[in-house]
Amino acid sequence: MAWRNLPNAITLGRIVLALVVAPMVMYDGFSWRMAGFVIFLAAAFSDLWDGHLARSRNLISDFGKLMDPLADKLLLAATFIPFYLLSHWTEPGTRFPWFGWKFPLWILVVIFGREAFITVFRGFAAKRGVVLAAGNAGKLKAVFQNLFIGAAIFWYALQSAAREHGWNTKLWEYWQWFHAGFTVVALTIAVVLTVYSLYVYLRDFGSLAGKKQAAP
Template sequence: MHGSTLTSLPNLITIGRILLIPVICWLLATGNLPLRAVALALYAAAAVSDWLDGYLARRLKLGSPLGRMLDPIADKLLIGALLVVLAWNGSFSELDLVPAIAILLREIFVSGLREFLGPRNVVVHVTTLAKWKTMVQLVALGIVILEALVPGWRLASDIALWLAAILTVWTGVQYFAGAWPHLLGDQK
């Protein structure tokens, strides 16, 4: 089955997104505004590829277990790495660190929860709200990157980041609530 291979088009797009992460992070870490603009363009391409790989997998019937594993990993790597770099380079105010840390902690927690539940044959399905959460995170981080390039975006950046954090924490609570019986040892 071609869709299950590493070289299927959707999986190659996902791998491309992963390979862009260190480039985007390095460009942002330089502190150079023209390079930040390049980082923003690459980041926009990476964010669009998150939608594109899934669309192509469904449209071309190339969905695969490998792709279903790689896609959320690519999202979490991109978002997590950017949160760290944007905190490191001063793009976040001290107050912005609160939603940034909340997002990072939730992403790690839910990944660990999935890892814990996997051997118990419990699948933690991605909810529609969690898909929206990822989109809002991607948009929010794009606005944070843009903020240094276009004056006057601070309020939009703050609102988007806090909205992303609220959705992120809320979906984390939903996953935790759904997993609660399994965490207690009840196999209902």
């Protein structure tokens, strides 16, 4: 069975972890959110591991090709959507590390719009005999998305701890500025690479489709 393939089993495990992360992030408690942070790290690193195993052991399968991107998108949804809900409705009093201290809707539109478009566009390209593989820009985009997600979950965990323990020191104030700055930079780069990687996909499709038409 396909799921008994080790990389596929890891991918399925990442789907389960994504479903677990979302409620942990939403719950206002340091222990719960730190557990969510650790689980997210495990899920993020498993993405690197299953891909390496599949390639190194020649275990690439159609099941894995289908489920791996699905697991990645589910992990995005399990974190980005809670961030938006927390900053706007569930926990609006907790500042979100972004300009204006709210998680903007347009970022969700850019991130998930790109993912939806690429999914549809790959099918469109495949019907025309053009295979669009993941490029370096897309891989780097995923790295910065994960850096942002990890930093944001950790931010919410520390905000819960500050409320629980009444943190009100200069050290805590300075840390918040550093932490917020790191998170903003990671998210900014992730958004830029999201748009750039989409451009690369379209450029590569144009180049490959042109070569295919020119071939005798």
